[in-house]
Amino acid sequence: MTVEELYRIKQRVLERKQEESQSIARIVVCLDTGGIAAGAEEVLRTAEEEATRCTQPRAKVVRTGSFGVSSLDPLVMVQMPNDEPVAYVKMTPDKMRHVIQRHVIEGQIVQEYTVHVANNIMLNDYTVME
């Protein structure tokens, strides 16, 4: 590996990502021990299954590490072509299916699953009472 090759790899990957971002929807699932403990692996599997149904646009499922926002795990980010990503929090397989259907296939952000803040408080992380 020479330094030039290093730069070439960087260029190549950035170009590919640039191209993809214009035509393919990116579904990013954040996976680390904390997320896995919260169920991120099932969410990932669901995303991979459901992504095959997407044709207009096609969808690609990508994994990254974690942002460390433990109270909102599992975290999934959906980025439609030529658009900014949307962060969905406290995901479950059901919600994942819903998001792929509504957001990726039908083009509608599922606002309910995004971060809901009131001043500094994130309302997404609540405990259900019996």
Place this chain on the structure above:
Amino acid sequence: MEDKVVQFNIDGQDVQVAAGTTVLEAARQIGVNIPTLCYLKDVNQPSGCRMCLVEVGGKLLASCSLEAQANMQVQTNSSKVRDARRAVIELLLSNHQEECNYCSRGGNCELQTLASNMHVRERRFGVERSRSVVDNESWSIVRDSAKCIQCGRCVSTCNDIQTVGAITMYNRGFETVVGPVYGRSLADSVCINCGQCVMACPVGALRERESIDEVWGAIADPTQVVVVQTAPAVRVALGEEFGLPIGTRVTGKMAAALRRLGFDKVFDTDFGADLTIMEEGTELLHRLQNGEHLPLMTSCCPGWVKFVEHNFPDKLDNLSTCKSPHEMEGALIKTYIAKKMDVDPSRITVVSVMPCVGKKFEQRRPELSYEELSDVDHVLTTRELARMIKEAGIDFVNLQDEPFDNPFGTSTGAGVIFGATGGVAEAALRTVFELVAGKELETIEYTSVRGTQGIKEAAVELPNGQVIRTAVVNGLGNARKVMQMMEKGERSYEFIEVMACPGGCVTGGGQPIIDARTRELIDVKALRAKAVYDEDRDLPVRKSHKNPDIQLLYKEFLGEPNSHLAHELLHTHYAARSLFK
């Protein structure tokens, strides 16, 4: 770091030491003995007990591992230091089975001394104790973990010095226990019973298994004739238990005390040593002639024998088939002496006083017996004999010298030097040389094999031109090294003497226990060994084959060395032992 000499300050005094000297060592120069517990020079230095803390720049550091630096300001007696040391003693005592009055180390315990010096007057802490494991299955050594202070001196000795590896520390933290792996007993491990762990232990967590009650019982039994024999190394150390200087010769007092204790006959194991030389010297000559099973390895040390059985089973044929001196003597007592005294052998009890705890195990070997009677019935360590003498209220120091009983009381200088490392080799050489030469020779001191260093080599040329390349080893770590060198082909010998205990029997596992600090300052081995060689010099006869009672024994009873009867009574065999069952 480039300086050869470091100048610094202890307690306001300027001190100059060689670079690399620790603060602990440097402090001695100005008369400050910083207290230590886990520190055993050249053996164990984990800096773990925290007794040797000194204050440097407001911080407390362990002086045993602190190298002196230029201009360092050290305080050995600030209130911070004293408070910390007291806290350490309080904590150690809080986890220690305090039965000083019942403990075998009462009065000779390093923890007791420190506690007394720190004048700790109350017990403030301590509810839970770490796990208590009392292991008294071994015939030689008893482990009592409730007294263990986790200094690690025994573990370092067993693993690094002796390379036996019988004990280790298992579990962690407060739950740590010192012992064989898998929680086994010493009897169930590769322990070879050298007892060096007992010598290393500052407290009573490791001690010998006592046979005093059994011996009193035999003496009191009117049906039994109780015969005692004493090893060469005992007579140069026994006096220390009564306050005499290290290495004082107390042979005559010892014999006198033994008589007063009630033994019917007081014999000298040195006679057995002379016997061993006759048998082993002949054995060596045979092997030299046949060129078989060389090198001949001595077999008088039971620790070494068990070590070979565990670790070098393919070399068992190299061991001499001779029993050890006291076993030979025991066998003869129950045959030759029994006949002479007209006593049924089953009514004779043989007690050996040894500098060794390994002999307690050795005595129990079933093959060391004749016609179902064990050659030796009980083994007492030097320490146990001292206890019996004190128990009987005998004023040992002021006893008049008395001689041993005959016929097993006559011995030569060659016999007595068995107590020092190199003694067996030298004794053997004195006899073998003359047997081959066929005449008397002037030189009888082979100083090349004397001295306390671990491995000594000498090549002695016999009059017939044959060269006996001799290795004299003390300490099993060195023995292992020699075995490995031989296996790799780096060395060849005809004769190897091995003593398991570093320094030889004079510092064996049954000898008086000297505290760590004294051992640093005084070369105990050298002092006791010198006493042994002095005994040799003062004896009229100095070659085993010249011992008139030995000559009589062969004439009247055994015939000649390695005869059939000699083989039955005085020789033995060995068996391989696995490392782990």
Place this chain on the structure above:
Amino acid sequence: MVTSLRRVLVSDGTDCKAPNEDKKLYRMLRREITKASLAEDVELVHVQCLGLCEYEPVVVVYPEGTVYTHVQTADAHEIVENHLVQGNVVERLSNNAPDLNVRFLRRIEETPFLQGQTRIALRNCGIVDPEDIEDYIANDGYQALARALVSMTPADVIAEVKKSGLRGRGGAGFPTGLKWELAAKEPGPQKYIICNADEGDPGAFMDRSVLESDPHSVLEAMTIGGYAMGANQGYIYVRAEYPVAVQRLQHAIAQSREYGLLGDDIFGTGFHFDIDIRLGAGAFVCGEETALLNSIEGKRGTPRPKPPYPAVSGLWGKPTVINNVETYANIPAIMLRGADWFAQIGAEKAKGTKVFALTGRINNVGLVEVPIGTTLRKVIYDIGGGIPKGKKFKAVQTGGPSGGSIPAECLDSPIEYETLTALGSMMGSGGMIVMDETTCMVDVARFYLDFTKDESCGQCSPCRIGTVRILEILEKITTGNGTMEDLENLKYLGEQVKVASLCGLGQSAPNPVLSTMRYFWDEYVAHVVEKRCPSGVCKPLIHYTIDAEACTGCGLCARNCASNAISGELKQPHVIDDDICIRCGTCAEVCNYDAVACR
């Protein structure tokens, strides 16, 4: 398959402030929804405090995300009728808290939690795929290494790291550049560089996140460090309890080797460097650097006395640099953006940022990376979102079992190495556990000593025995058997264990005790003198009593008492026998008249 058409959250303070309200609002909404035949289409969820305590009772309606505040039981009908049935927001209730700014966020970076952070060590976490080296390269990965190997000498690299002011992030805070320099000065040729990934502090997961989310940054940094100090072999000592981290590291190392970024002749400069993984085996003490060295050497994990320091005599006696994961994570950023950039961030004596694992009684749990010198208040309230359920902040434990508890009056202290040490705690590796009024500080000390005592290696007497004795005294106190003399003994033992122990574990083990005694002395005294636990945690010290005036003698409590500790005649005030009571709290739960008090 899909969630209900509507989801309605009700937080009516049932669990904290108004026990007598008895879920009235929730019940009313349920009735109204059923009446409107919407039970199938609306999911009604009764939740614990959402953190909007001043605005309670609160009702949130999804998917719109409408937040209704100060909702009365009588409003239930209007909400159901207008909003759920007809789809019209009830403005009266959604606008009656003008200072409440409610909104949906689009990007995760917009969350108040992340907004307040400055991410350097965590710069790639959540952004790159840890299992794809090319993704790392696309994010400027390995460019720092290229620059260091091709255009800089080892001395240049060391100078840059020294200029940045980076201090070790594992807890000791030793200047990293200086450590590399000391090791570089030692003669070779065999030297080692090690990454301490043992992260043993309970509640700390900063290192875990870096290893799992950005393993290549550690590999790159170790290679740079090896170049700077003259080592060709690196080891990552990672605790076996992190299987995902281990697997990702193994994968990253394999990929690095494949791409020629580890191994022989990296970037054609003639520099060889490789990294191997060594697994820990469950001992906290092996996070101490010299015990770590012994562990790698195959010995018992017991620390060595220092000096000599590892930079001079380390792994197998060779010069060794040991740094923490987070320290390494900063290196590529420093090399790429420059030491001056890094030195601008942070405080005067400690540059850059620090990652904290914010956990405990806090609304927003997770990883917080802020410039050193940020105040505790900012981290806990602005970023952490404050204490849930409307409880009051009591203390924050920094530095794990080696650290101390910092009380409310110190909340405006900047988080810096020396400041925290002066407060009786320490920076440590970054664990930050928040405690509220329901935490008993004596119990906290007991918890930490229980941990340290277990993890002591046993080599030195003060720690091996001292931690047990300290724990025994704390257990005496928390079971109601403590005396004032015990408190004196605690102080004595704590001080002595601190100064006499061989390694950092023992030296810092008493910190939780000493710091809680310093700031919460009254709590200790209450335990010992009054035999009372003010926070209601130490079971033997809490007492349940029945208020004779409020008690109606219905007998419900007696019938439900698991240990038959309550006696009384019908319609007469009942009494709890304190000796028999097992403190389960059932009587307080079932009493309809609020007559059972717990002190």
